[in-house]
Amino acid sequence: MAFTLSVNKKTYEVDVEAETPLLWVLRDNIGLTGTKFGCGIAQCGVCTVHIDGKPVRACTTPASSAVGHEITTIEGLSENNEHPVQQAWIENTVPQCGYCQSGQIMSAVALLANNDSPSDSQIDSVMAGNLCRCGTYLRVRKAIHRAAQLIKKSEA
Numbered sequence: 001m002a003f004t005l006s007v008n009k010k011t012y013e014v015d016v017e018a019e020t021p022l023l024w025v026l027r028d029n030i031g032l033t034g035t036k037f038g039c040g041i042a043q044c045g046v047c048t049v050h051i052d053g054k055p056v057r058a059c060t061t062p063a064s065s066a067v068g069h070e071i072t073t074i075e076g077l078s079e080n081n082e083h084p085v086q087q088a089w090i091e092n093t094v095p096q097c098g099y100c101q102s103g104q105i106m107s108a109v110a111l112l113a114n115n116d117s118p119s120d121s122q123i124d125s126v127m128a129g130n131l132c133r134c135g136t137y138l139r140v141r142k143a144i145h146r147a148a149q150l151i152k153k154s155e156a
Contacts, residue, residue, distance in 0.1 A: 003067050007032065008076030018064035022056075023047045025063040026073060034074035034102045038131070045130030048103035049073050055110040074102035077109065084150035085109050088143040096134035104130045108144050117148055 002015040007030060014029045026032045026049070035058055038046030042057035049058045050072040077083040081090065085108050088094075095101045104127070111118060111126045118126070123141050132140070 001064070003064060005030075005063065005066055005071060006069070007071045008073060009070070014063065016063060019062045020064075021059050022049070022061040022063045022066055022071070023058035026058060026071075032073050032075050036099060036102060038100070038103070043129075043131075044100070044103075045107060046100050046103040048106040048130065050106060050110060053110065053113060055107050072106075074106060077105070083109070084154065085112065085143070085147040087150055088147035092139050092143040092146060094136055094139040094143050096132075096136055100130060100132045100134075104132065104140055108140070108147065111144065112148055112151060116151065118144065 001018050002013060005012050005014060005025070007026065012030050014025055016025055016029060023035060023037060026035050035049055036046045037059060038044035040059050042060040045057070047058040048055050050056070051061070051066055051069045077086060081087065085105050089101065089105060107127055107130050111123065115122060120141060123144050127140060
């Protein structure tokens with residue numbers, strides 16, 4: 001089945017089964033490999049992308065359900081890691097192995113879009129769906145607080 005997807009403000013024609021997970025369409029058909037495969041059952045958050053600004057797990061989202069919506073992947077946040085969350089991640093040396101980081105960042109971006117000054121407990125609650133085998137949770141929280149500051153500074 002052929003359909004059109006809007007990914008990172010570009011249009012892509014894909015010919016896949018309607019139920020093909022969006023993750024595999026992004027990686028295998030479109031060539032955007034920043035979104036990773038983790039568990040395949042929407043429990044680890046590694047595959048988080050945005051559809052119309054809302055975080056979704058690409059491993060269980062049928063690609064056909066994204067038709068007519070704007071998909072944003074880690075590659076779509078900025079060309080040179082300029083997004084405030086990416087800047088805060090780098091500044092706070094968040095990644096250790098790095099595998100979960102694209103999903104972590106996409107969840108953090110969605111959090112900050114809805115809450116420009118989250119508390120530690122709000123961060124922990126929202127980010128609980130993103131697992132990190134390296135245990136960088138404290139650095140993630142610190143980076144989210146820093147990103148909130150950077151966003152406020154850029155809006156001033």
